[in-house]
Amino acid sequence: LLAYGRLAQLDLSQLRPGARVAQDEYQKDNLADFALWKAWSPADGPVGWEAPWGRGRPGWHIECSAMSMKYLGPSFDLHTGGVDNIFPHHEDEIAQSEAATGQPFVKYWMHCAHLVVEGRKMSKSLGNFFTLRDLRERGYNGSEIRYALLIAHYLQSLNFSFAALTAGRAALQRLDEFQDRLAPLAGSVQLAPDTLPPWVAQQRLAFEAALDDDLNMPLALAALFELVHAGHRRLDTQALSPPEAAHIQHTLSAWDRVLGFLAKTEAQPDAAVTRLATERQAARAARQWQAADRLRQLIAERGWIVQDTPQGFQLKPNNLR
Numbered sequence: 001l002l003a004y005g006r007l008a009q010l011d012l013s014q015l016r017p018g019a020r021v022a023q024d025e026y027q028k029d030n031l032a033d034f035a036l037w038k039a040w041s042p043a044d045g046p047v048g049w050e051a052p053w054g055r056g057r058p059g060w061h062i063e064c065s066a067m068s069m070k071y072l073g074p075s076f077d078l079h080t081g082g083v084d085n086i087f088p089h090h091e092d093e094i095a096q097s098e099a100a101t102g103q104p105f106v107k108y109w110m111h112c113a114h115l116v117v118e119g120r121k122m123s124k125s126l127g128n129f130f131t132l133r134d135l136r137e138r139g140y141n142g143s144e145i146r147y148a149l150l151i152a153h154y155l156q157s158l159n160f161s162f163a164a165l166t167a168g169r170a171a172l173q174r175l176d177e178f179q180d181r182l183a184p185l186a187g188s189v190q191l192a193p194d195t196l197p198p199w200v201a202q203q204r205l206a207f208e209a210a211l212d213d214d215l216n217m218p219l220a221l222a223a224l225f226e227l228v229h230a231g232h233r234r235l236d237t238q239a240l241s242p243p244e245a246a247h248i249q250h251t252l253s254a255w256d257r258v259l260g261f262l263a264k265t266e267a268q269p270d271a272a273v274t275r276l277a278t279e280r281q282a283a284r285a286a287r288q289w290q291a292a293d294r295l296r297q298l299i300a301e302r303g304w305i306v307q308d309t310p311q312g313f314q315l316k317p318n319n320l321r
Contacts, residue, residue, distance in 0.1 A: 004095050007109060008087035034092045035059040061092040065100075074101040083111045110215075112154040118161050135165070143261035144168045150217045150259070176264060178228050179252065180316075181235050186245035195243040203227040204251060211258065224255065269304055269315045277306050277313050284308070 005011070040048040040055040048055050058066075068076065074097070081090060090109065097105040114121070117128040135145055147168035152158040203223045210219035231248050234240035256262035269277070280295035299306050300318065307314045 005091065007094060008091050010087065010091075034061065034088055034095075036062065036096065059092075061089055061096060064089070064093050065097045069097070069101075075103045075105060075107075077107045078110065079106040079108070080110045080112070083113055086111055110154065113157040115158050115160055117159075119159055122160075138162075140165050140169070143172055146259075146261050147172060150261075151221065153214075153216055153218055155214070172261060175228065175262060178231060179249070179262070179264070182231065182245045182249055185235075185240060185242050186249045187242060189242045189246035191246055191250055192243070196247050197244050199230055200227065200244065200247050200251060203230075207255060220255075220258070224259070227251065273299055273302050273304050273315060276302075277304075277315055280306060281313050 036059050037051065037053065037056050038059055040057065044057060048057050068079070079090070090111075094105045116122065117130070120126060120128060122129050132142075132145065136142075144165055145168075148160065148164045149158065151164065151168075203226055206223035206226070207220050210216045210223060213219065227248065231240065231245075234244070252262055276295050276299050280292050280299070283289075283292040283295060296306055299315070303318050305316045305318050307316060
C-alpha cells in the first residue's frame with residue numbers, strides 16, 4: 001500500500017502518526033487506517049454477520065469494491081464519482097481492492113464537481129432536492145435533463161435550474177426543426193467520402209477535439225450549433241446540396257452516440273387528432289380563421305403541433321422524445 005494517497009495527492013510523510021484526522025468518518029489514529037470491519041451496534045439492527053473477530057458488518061468502502069468486482073472484474077477502465085468521494089472513499093476502495101487482488105484496480109478516474117440548484121447546495125432540508133422522477137413529473141423529458149447536465153464541463157460546478165431546463169427545451173426544439181429541414185433534401189442519398197464538405201469536416205474535427213480535451217462538452221456543443229447555423233444559412237439560400245445534407249445527417253447521428261439527445265422518437269397521431277387537423281385545413285380553405293385557430297388549440301391540447309406546408313398540413317408531437 002505504498003501508493004496510498006496517490007489519487008487524492010496526499011503526502012503521507014507530512015502527516016503526524018497518531019494524529020486524529022477528521023477526514024475519515026471512523027476517526028482512526030492513522031490516516032491510512034480505515035475500517036474494513038465495523039463491530040455490530042444496536043443501531044445496526046439486523047444488519048450484521050458473525051465472524052471470527054465478532055459480530056459486525058463490512059466498512060462502507062467495501063460495498064463499492066464488491067459491486068464493481070462482481071460486474072466488472074478485478075480491474076476495469078473507468079470509475080466516476082463526485083469530487084467529495086476522492087478521499088477517503090475512493091482512496092480506500094483502491095487500497096482494499098488492490099490488496100485483495102494484486103492487480104491495478106482502475107485505469108482512469110473522473111470526478112465531477114458539485115451540483116448546485118438555483119445557486120444553492122442541493123439539500124432536502126432546503127426543499128431543492130430533485131430526483132429524475134421529480135423532474136419527469138414536472139413535464140421535463142430525458143433529453144431535456146441530459147442537455148441541461150451537459151452544458152458545463154464535468155470539472156466545473158453546475159448550477160442546475162429550471163430556467164436551464166426550459167432553455168434546453170428550446171434548444172432541442174431548434175435542433176429538431178433543423179433536422180426536419182434536412183430530411184427532405186437528404187432523402188436516400190448514398191454517402192461518398194470525397195463529397196464531405198470542408199465546412200462539415202471542420203466541425204467534425206472540432207467536436208472530436210473537444211471530446212479529446214478531457215470531455216469538454218461546452219466546446220462539443222459549440223461545434224454542434226456552429227454546424228447547425230452553417231446548415232441553416234445554406235438552406236435559407238438554397239445552397240445546400242443533397243449530398244451535403246446527407247453528410248450533416250450522418251454527422252449528427254454519429255455525434256448522438258455521445259450526446260444522446262438528438263434522436264427523436266417517432267409517434268403517429270391518433271384518428272381524432274388527424275380528424276381535427278383535416279377540419280382545420282377545411283376551415284382555412286374557407287377562410288374561417290377563428291374556427292381554424294380553435295381547432296389548432298384543440299390539437300395542441302392533445303399534444304400535437306400542426307404545421308402548414310404547400311403540400312398540406314403536418315402533425316408533429318409536441319416535445320416528444
